[in-house]
Amino acid sequence: RNSKRQIECRRDIDRLNARFLGIYESLIPPDEEKVKQKQLVTLLKKLVIKEWPEAELYIYGSCGNSFGVSKSDIDVCLAIEDLDVNKSEVLLKLADILQSDNLQNVQALTRARVPIVKLMDPVTGISCDICINNLLAVVNTKLLRDYAKIDARLRQLAFIVKHWAKSRGVNETYRGTLSSYAYVLMCIHFLQQRKPAILPCLQLVPCQGMEITYAVTVDNVECAYFDQVEKLSSFGSRNKESIAQLVWAFFNYWAYWHDYANDVLSVRTGSVLSKRGKDWTRRIGNDRHLICIEDPFETSHDLGRVVDKFSIRVLREEFERAAEIMQYDPDPCVTLFEPY
Ligand code: CTP
Numbered sequence: 001r002n003s004k005r006q007i008e009c010r011r012d013i014d015r016l017n018a019r020f021l022g023i024y025e026s027l028i029p030p031d032e033e034k035v036k037q038k039q040l041v042t043l044l045k046k047l048v049i050k051e052w053p054e055a056e057l058y059i060y061g062s063c064g065n066s067f068g069v070s071k072s073d074i075d076v077c078l079a080i081e082d083l084d085v086n087k088s089e090v091l092l093k094l095a096d097i098l099q100s101d102n103l104q105n106v107q108a109l110t111r112a113r114v115p116i117v118k119l120m121d122p123v124t125g126i127s128c129d130i131c132i133n134n135l136l137a138v139v140n141t142k143l144l145r146d147y148a149k150i151d152a153r154l155r156q157l158a159f160i161v162k163h164w165a166k167s168r169g170v171n172e173t174y175r176g177t178l179s180s181y182a183y184v185l186m187c188i189h190f191l192q193q194r195k196p197a198i199l200p201c202l203q204l205v206p207c208q209g210m211e212i213t214y215a216v217t218v219d220n221v222e223c224a225y226f227d228q229v230e231k232l233s234s235f236g237s238r239n240k241e242s243i244a245q246l247v248w249a250f251f252n253y254w255a256y257w258h259d260y261a262n263d264v265l266s267v268r269t270g271s272v273l274s275k276r277g278k279d280w281t282r283r284i285g286n287d288r289h290l291i292c293i294e295d296p297f298e299t300s301h302d303l304g305r306v307v308d309k310f311s312i313r314v315l316r317e318e319f320e321r322a323a324e325i326m327q328y329d330p331d332p333c334v335t336l337f338e339p340y
């Protein structure tokens with residue numbers, strides 16, 4: 001009887017895995033969408049080069065880090081060497097150029113926290129935000145993309161978590177919940193912590209046969225890590241956990257095990273640091289540090305700083321809801337993503 005029960009249990013887990021993988025696959029952008037994104041960026045490059053021959057255009061954010069779902073906007077960074085460029089002037093000039101090339105809804109938002117030009121390509125319907133000289137974002141985009149190449153379960157877990165966060169309304173930084181970037185870092189850190197580990201720590205080098213193979217200094221921040229990730233393709237193979245188990249454990253961790261009062265998540269070190277060590281124990285300005293996620297390169301930057309005393313409750317209640325569903329719900333794949 002025992003073994004019969006075990007077989008049934010195994011079947012339930014297999015079925016749940018298949019459901020999660022189905023959701024993951026349905027979220028992946030189809031190849032033709034990727035082609036259209038590339039075409040739009042090629043067009044933008046052509047226009048930009050005419051005005052600024054020395055400039056470069058980089059894709060960052062979800063279209064560049066491999067964590068983008070279908071129909072995402074493209075985030076683009078215009079890199080201009082000239083150190084004292086006036087960003088507002090460049091953005092207004094850029095908006096002018098784009099407008100006269102039939103791109104639609106062109107808007108320069110020069111007063112935003114990150115000033116950008118927004119636009120829509122009428123041919124493909126793709127929207128795009130262009131910012132100036134945000135090179136740290138380009139570098140952290142590469143880091144995320146490199147982590148994704150090591151073990152397929154990272155991309156699967158992050159797609160599920162992002163889909164959950166969007167469905168439940170907890171992926172809105174302007175309302176005090178977390179950015180997609182923060183959720184992906186939470187997933188990387190979680191997989192670094194599994195026993196056996198599913199992901200290594202690429203910045204903790206030299207270690208485990210890894211050394212620095214990529215190094216740039218951007219805005220006085222040194223960004224260095226091991227980026228020959230094709231050599232790590234079997235890193236996580238000793239860990240056999242499936243996506244359903246990982247989703248369960250992820251929410252369980254954030255609902256019941258994370259020490260919100262003392263801990264800082266650090267992908268950079270592949271460990272948990274103390275708030276005390278980072279002097280993140282009290283509110284400074286608008287940074288409350290109620291949930292702490294260290295940026296892998298800008299280490300003084302807490303990605304949880306947008307969270308306030310109201311939204312932390314919303315967030316933790318959502319983690320608990322998700323954990324309960326994963327534990328008890330007979331059909332978690334429906335309930336988990338129910339619109340809030
Ligand atoms: N970014 C950052 N610091 C932050 C937030 C974002 O450096 N505090 C950068 C990251 O490079 C990130 C990019 O801005 O990849 C876009 O951020 P975000 O909109 O959170 O993520 P996307 O991956 O674009 O997610 P979505 O699919 O929701 O568009």
Ligand code: MG
Nearest residue numbers: 061062073075
């Ligand atoms: Mg984006």
